[in-house]
Amino acid sequence: MTEGSSQPTKIDQQLAGPQITVGGQTVQPIARLTGQRSENTGPSGSGGTVWARLTPVEVVVSGPGGAEQHIAVANPTAQALRQMAFFAAMIAVASTVLILIARLLGRRG
Amino acid sequence: MDENPTVALEPIEDLLERLNVRSAFGEPVQEGDTVLIPVATVACGFGYGSGYGRAPGKKPDQDKPAEAAAPDEGEGGGAGAGGGGWVKPQGYIRISGDEVRYEPIMNMSMIPLAGMLTGAWCLFWISAAVRAFARR
Numbered sequence: 001m002t003e004g005s006s007q008p009t010k011i012d013q014q015l016a017g018p019q020i021t022v023g024g025q026t027v028q029p030i031a032r033l034t035g036q037r038s039e040n041t042g043p044s045g046s047g048g049t050v051w052a053r054l055t056p057v058e059v060v061v062s063g064p065g066g067a068e069q070h071i072a073v074a075n076p077t078a079q080a081l082r083q084m085a086f087f088a089a090m091i092a093v094a095s096t097v098l099i100l101i102a103r104l105l106g107r108r109g
Numbered sequence: 110m111d112e113n114p115t116v117a118l119e120p121i122e123d124l125l126e127r128l129n130v131r132s133a134f135g136e137p138v139q140e141g142d143t144v145l146i147p148v149a150t151v152a153c154g155f156g157y158g159s160g161y162g163r164a165p166g167k168k169p170d171q172d173k174p175a176e177a178a179a180p181d182e183g184e185g186g187g188a189g190a191g192g193g194g195w196v197k198p199q200g201y202i203r204i205s206g207d208e209v210r211y212e213p214i215m216n217m218s219m220i221p222l223a224g225m226l227t228g229a230w231c232l233f234w235i236s237a238a239v240r241a242f243a244r245r
Binding site for chain 1: 204244
């Protein structure tokens with residue numbers, strides 16, 4: 001058994017799935033695998049962790065004429081939540097700046 | 110007992126191998142002239158650990174042969190593992206005739222909840238700013 005703690009290894013791969021042919025259309029899904037894995041071994045024990053996330057990215061559609069079309073597969077819920085979080089953070093920052101300005105003006109006045 | 114217990118890594122390797130594109134894009138479903146391919150985000154995690162310990166043993170008696178030396182006073186070991194994961198539906202690919210379209214699915218329980226929390230958060234900060242100016 002090899003000893004020592006290994007640095008966490010990042011996982012980041014673009015994966016292409018099998019082509020699906022429906023009618024004259026050929027659809028190939030593309031996804032991205034991200035994550036991290038780490039393993040530690042020592043004289044009295046060993047352990048490890050791995051986590052992974054598979055996110056759909058797009059589908060590549062090939063028509064009968066050979067034309068290729070990329071259709072992005074977005075997550076609208078995640079986008080909406082990100083926008084709300086950004087908006088909330090901006091409001092907090094702007095309000096903090098206004099509160100500091102009010103305190104400075106209060107001291108001068 | 111094995112002093113250096115090894116944990117089988119096959120489940121981790123197997124888990125990573127199973128996370129292929131087919132996990133995010135499901136089996137196509139035929140609905141009349143339309144084919145639907147479900148789309149989801151998949152995440153999972155796994156952890157394991159094992160250990161072994163031995164109490165300080167007695168030194169072998171010099172008068173006795175090594176085989177008859179007193180055994181270690183105590184030893185023990187253990188191992189454990191745990192994991193979890195989730196799948197969040199995100200939408201579906203609709204293939205009908207010559208048209209291929211992605212139809213996203215909004216999480217209608219999460220969006221209003223997040224909206225209410227954002228609204229309360231903004232109200233708190235705006236009222237704090239207004240109070241700061243009103244005190245002047």
